[in-house]
Amino acid sequence: MIEYQRLIMADTVRTAAFEKALRTVVKPGCTLVDVGSGTGFLAFLASKFGAKRCILIEREPEFIKISKEMARRSNITNCTFICGDSRDIKKSFNADIVISETLGNFAYEENIIETLPDARRFLKSGGVMIPQSLRIHAAPVVRAAQWKEVTVWDRVGFDLDWSPCKERSVNNMYVKKVEKADLLPVPSHTTQWDEVLFAHGKIKSIRSANLSWKLNHPATIYGICLWWDCTLIPGITLSTSPFAPPTHWQQIFLPIPDPIAGASHDTIACTLRSDSRRSVKINVQWEVLHKDKTGKELVQCRMDMRRGAS
Ligand SMILES: C[S@@+](CC[C@H](N)C(=O)[O-])C[C@H]1O[C@@H](n2cnc3c(N)ncnc32)[C@H](O)[C@@H]1O
Structure with missing residues (x-):
């Protein structure tokens, strides 16, 4: 420890x-x-x-x-x-x-959104809570490095079917270094998946939201990168963004089983759900959907950490 x-x-x-x-x-x-x-x-x-x-x-x-x-x-x-x-x-x-x-690499796996709201009862009225808020961001990954590591099963060989192993590996979230050049360049207002404010009210342990990005040019998508920024007090923020100075938290890589070949004007949509109830500790599910420019669904994959747990 x-x-x-x-x-x-x-x-x-x-x-x-x-x-x-x-x-x-x-x-x-x-x-x-x-x-x-x-x-x-x-x-x-x-x-x-x-x-x-x-x-x-x-x-x-x-x-x-x-x-x-x-x-x-x-x-x-x-x-x-x-x-x-x-x-x-x-x-x-x-x-x-x-x-x-109590900030985890993903942010919620150390149960900060359960611990901090509860700890408000230790505070006098008008007291200061540190940190004060937290935002989680996501963007598609367009370089193969992290995906190749996770899906090495495809290349192990020996005339064996490694798909049960790959199935488990891709249903996991990974702490990896993701560089800004690994990300699809997307407008910053399209990356925020979640925000929690620690000063008031109860925070739900099940968090879910959708994000989507339009491709301006052809790109291959290998997974989704997550990072967070946390306001300790106004003006002092910690960030695990690939655009910020590196920290021990690095970034999170959520793989998909097979790369998605996106064309110009296609859409990549991601539904991300996390559950950090005390009894669960953490579970993350992510669904990635590829639609062409007419809105027709081309690829859909659903990942769940519980399937990767064994
Ligand atoms: C990331 S460490 C931070 C240690 C120290 N505060 C620092 O900043 O260097 C988080 C610590 O919080 C403890 N912890 C997490 N949630 C807790 C809770 N609800 N009650 C008591 N300890 C907790 C863990 O055991 C761990 O030692």
């Missing part, structure tokens, strides 16, 4: 953005709750910036042990450590700030 913490602490785009947000909002004497505290990094920064009391909530006992040890060795004495899932903690803290870095 420490390997994941090492990876995220080495991501200076991430650490710099959270540091900047905390420097802006932490006022001397304030109380902060860090939901999913890991090593304790965010709470410890807040303590250094003048917070009077920091409450660390972390479900992994090993991280509570590590963060207690770090606090002791760093002479930080104003922290309270609570081991458990924040959603099961009944206490109220009347905090000035609730912060949580």
